Amino acid sequence: MLPTTAGLDDERAERTVPPPAVEEHPLPRLAGTPLPGRLAAEAPGWTREVDVVVVGSGVAGLTAALECRERMGPDSLVMVVTKDVVAAGSTRWAQGGIASVQAEGDTVAEHVTDTLVAGAGLCEPAAVEVLVSEGPAEVATLVERGTQFDLDASGQLALTREGGHHRNRIAHAGGDATGAEIERALVASVRTDPGIEIVEQALVLDLLPGRTEDGAPAVAGITLHVLGEGTRQGVGAVRARAVVLATGGIGQIYAVTTNPPVSTGDGVAAALRAGARLRDVEFIQFHPTVLFLGTGARGQLPLVSEAVRGEGGLLVNSAGERFMVGQHELAELAPRDVVAKAIMKEMAREGTDHVYVDGRMLGEETWRVRFPTILHSCRVAGIDPVTDLIPVAPAAHYFCGGVETDLDGATNLPGLYACGEVASSGVHGANRLASNSLLEGLVFAVRIAEALARDLPPLREPLEDAREAWLLDPAVVPALQRTMSRDCGGLRNATGLERAAGGLDRLGGRRTTEAGLAAWEATNLFCVAAAVLSSARQREESRGAHWRDDFGERRESWQRHLVVQADGDQLVHRLTPVGTETAAETAAEESAR
Ligand code: SIN
Secondary structure, eight states: OOOOOTTHHHHHHTOOOOOOOOOOEEOOOOOOOOOOSEEOOOOOSOEEEEEEEEEOOSHHHHHHHHHHHHHHOTTOOEEEEOSSSTTOSGGGGOOSOEEOSOSTTOOHHHHHHHHHHHTTTOSOHHHHHHHHHHHHHHHHHHHHTTOOOOBOTTSSBOEEOOTTOSSOOEEOSTTTOHHHHHHHHHHHHHHTOTTEEEEOSEEEEEEEEEEOTTSOEEEEEEEEEEOSSSTTOEEEEEEEEEEEEOOOOOGGGSSEESSOTTOSOHHHHHHHHHTOOEESTTOEEEEEEEEOOOTTOOEEOOBOOHHHHHTTOEEEOTTSOBOSTTTSTTGGGSOHHHHHHHHHHHHHHHTOSOEEEEOGGGHHHHHHHHOHHHHHHHHHTTOOTTTSOEEEEEEEEEEOOEEEOOTTSBOSSTTEEEOGGGEEOSSSTTSOOTTOHHHHHHHHHHHHHHHHHHOOOOOOOOOOOOSOEEEEOGGGHHHHHHHHHHHSSSSBOHHHHHHHHHHHHHHHTOEESOOSHHHHHHHHHHHHHHHHHHHHHHOOSOBTTBOBSSSOSOOGGGOEEEEEEEETTEEEEEEEEOOOOOHHHHHHHHHHO
């Protein structure tokens, strides 16, 4: 029996949105590099009106579009705007799978605990509860929409484990091609819905400023640039009652990442410029096992999924010795931050730039059936995992923070919603639990659609946009990426962070008047890097994916979210409380660490 969606709507309706955090502490301002108020671009040459514009076409964006249409009725108009072709985002690169409570004996409470433990004290418990309890039914909806997960001999979902999970609860497809299969099914569903208009090769530039009836800042739509021919060519404006950001990650602020080239943080940057609150953006998860292709390798590198370790693969150093044993009760399957740090320490101890995954014991058949994508990437690089050790090193993988949202995906700006990697819904805390990300994209996309079906904002009149506009010279991007990798990467300290701040300051002075994709992306990378770097400078502790060797311990006084927001051309930071954890959760977390 595959999972079903029966009873989900009733359960969900009973949950309420918790009151917003009120107790906020401003932090001293850091002298920072000025940021643009908006991207310089020609005035919109065309305008379109829709009910909902979804920016991004991964699991979160496509689910949001489909669910809005289902819940808002047959006359609703939804537009999906995507920078490349519709299937080009991060979702299709997801290997390991999608975590949810499916196995006999597994429970919501256990998945919640594993998520909270991985999140190192910064998860919002109410958001985690929503994610885990609503997740199984959303996996069932994916099956109904045509996703073909791998099944075991009895026709049940085949489930594996990844780091931080105490149970087998990761469903996968095509062996290690889970994201690609989910994306295939969702793209097919979206393409058959006449109420969803897909605009490809379209970069969102900025959010259109609007006002609520009470005069508060709000979002009235987007401006975008469409590469193409016909009526939608060039810069345009889409007025919408709701803008749903689902633009994915920001991995391209680093020199080496698992993220595709499109992951330039366009949604995060546009939200920041519009006045949205970003939360916990210093927590960039470095995936421990990314194929090491030499010190000169740059850009997107192939992942060696944690599922390889979930199936029995081991981590060894250059002497062939396991080094995770004794470091954590789960050894190679410890939460991702623990494994990444242990690898970095082992590399420093040995004076090497990589360690190895040993998957030789899995045998050729398992490699072929279970990990065809990784097998192919390794063989292309001249490594045969059936007979060879696989060289790996940590690389930037996942943005744990993002645009702050409530449990319905709403941001502080009326009319603006966010889901998936671009959002900080509160489920990941300081370190995401493996394979919770596709689940987050699904669950919170559905909740946005439900909220919009209940209470669709009015179409707002865009205001005149007086924000200062400029663009960064795209030639600075490699230097920006090197700076972030060297000084604001997996291991940080004040000296490096100050050096990086000086570096960004200098790069920020290199501007261009030539608008175009390269300059827009470069400026977005710059805005995002400034937010990440300044937040990393502020957080004086080590927690989850934020590791500082000058503040090596977790500090009680920093058990707070860090919010960053634009104030004019500068960034301001404030601390906000984390939802109250129960004593049981705190105890479970402490004993696991
Ligand atoms: C992996 O397969 O190791 C990555 C999955 C994830 O990022 O959750």
